[in-house]
Amino acid sequence: MYILFRKELSDHLHSVRFQILFAMLAVVSFISLYGSIQTLGQAAQQTSDGQTAVSEYLFLLLFTTSGSSIYSFATFIGFLGPIIGIMLGFDAINEELAQGTLNRLAAQPIYRDTIINAKFLAGAAAVLITIFSIGGLMAGIGLITTGLIPTGEQVARFVIFLLMAVLYISMWMAVAEFFSVVCRHAATAALACIAIWLFLTMFQSLVASGIAGMIYPTSGYAGQVNVLKNYSLQTALCRISPYYLFSEITSIIMNPNVHSTNIVSILQNQQGAIASYLTLGQSLLQIWPHIVVMIALTAAAFAAGYIAFMRKEIRA
């Protein structure tokens, strides 16, 4: 198992495809960092509910501010992460089949599930290395350029954010590996994955608002009553998309000002809430359902690929 894992990981790290993806992510991260440094000054002066305060969590703002027409680091990861995951996973099994090495591999005295386990773990390890190295690089550059020293809590939040990013990307990689087992050609697998990604990322929110509008219309004579239900249904449908989940996680973790993922009434906000930052534990409490769902999605995607592979007949 370890031998196969090592070989797969070394294949990934040596492959041109991975190196291109890494370079692309690095370049994109540099650009977003540059953009955010430019606008950091204004972002730091965020007003929250009429009070002007300099945010204490400036370090984290490096990664969540979108510069002038440049998306933030977190947005880029949310957007491009799945592509990285898909690129690493889409030809996992069908390439072995095409090369003629799969039946040779299956004839070695190893359990059959070792093969798919090793592929997934190697991919996840490669993703871990990528995300943490780029994250660390960005943090270092941000540190040097802006002179902002992160406190312990900020570092902790950042690390958790990176871990969530790794989980998110691994989920897409598991989906891609499932398709690589099921589809004979690598191209079909890639197309299927990209179609799903496209739908879930771009169109899910549109579909969600459409459906919610149909079931609970906000205009018309039941309009006022339906607003809450409409919103609930809409967010519930949106949360099917892992992209939405990831952005919610990012906004809560990276921004301690954000107190809730739900709609908050004016009453609760102005007269009930304490205007201060959420501690790390409380932030995590807000998003633990999201984390659980992400883990569940990853597990389910991997399980689908696992079962499909175990039942597959390996024939040259």
Place this chain on the structure above:
Amino acid sequence: MTPTKEQDSIIKITNLSKYYGDVKAVDHLDLEIHRGEVFGLLGPNGAGKTTTTLMLLGLTDPTAGHAEIDGMDCTRQSLAVKNEVGYLPDNVGFYPSMSGRENLIFSGMMNGLSKEQALDRAASMLERVGMTYAADRKAGTYSRGMRQRLGIADVLMKDPGIIIMDEPTAGIDPSGVREITALIRDLAEKDGITIMISSHDLYQIQKISDRVGIFVKGKLIACGRIEELGRQLMNKGLYMFDIVAEKNGQKVWDTDFQNMLRSIPGVDIIGRRMDGTVHIEASRDIQKDLLRALVDADYTVREMHQEGGDLTEIYRKYFEAAEAKEGGEDDDRTADTDSQGAGRLGQLKERLTSVFKEGEQ
């Protein structure tokens, strides 16, 4: 024959079946392969040979029946089986970005060798198959024959007691085939490895196999040593002779000659080939009578040999027999009743008319 110690069965297949929906890929196969022998599983494409080898290795689950290698169940204890058995698939592939040597080391390590052991063993195996000169090139650059030889080296990395090969000579040039068959024979004799070869290359496999099994449409229709199969053919009332007879320095084929031949009791068919050889088929061994008749009639016998032991002949015969029996009745490998014999003779007659230039009875 009484099984000696070396003849005990190492691969036992009982009533093995594999159905894909309605299609019977393997139909109630019963087979035993003895330790240390080279067994050729021969049959046309689509006969079910590859499915059988996959079931032996635990890569496919059988629908019914049982396969056992060295006392270990192939489906349930497949890990233990794979420790013992090496598999050389049809169209073997290697990781193209790694060199041949690296591929071998990887296989060795997967089989439990340490890195150093794998290195040593790889070097000696490469030497054995004659691939040392190309060992450090990327495996993606190898020709088909090189890949096949590397495949054999790969199989030997785990020091197997049994090797199962799927079409080892397919697509290889003649000198390559000779090398590979010599290597296979060498492995069986020197290393005592039991080798099961699944192929449709009758001629080459016949030369190196101790026993063969003929596999058609999922059924094993004949099994045994080549001579046994040939004798079974002959025992079915078919003795074939090829003679070249001359009179006054010229090959003969006039009516006198033909009548004389037909007058020998037991002769069924006579025919003449394009090159002048006369082919005779008889229901009994007419060698002595034939020679005497020829010599008495003043013919010079240039050549005479008895046919029937050739595998292609056996193969075609059994293959046709299997097709004729396709009505779905239960298969009986050794059965050859007289009523069947007449029908088969008729088929042979039709075949011979197309082969021979002139007349037959």
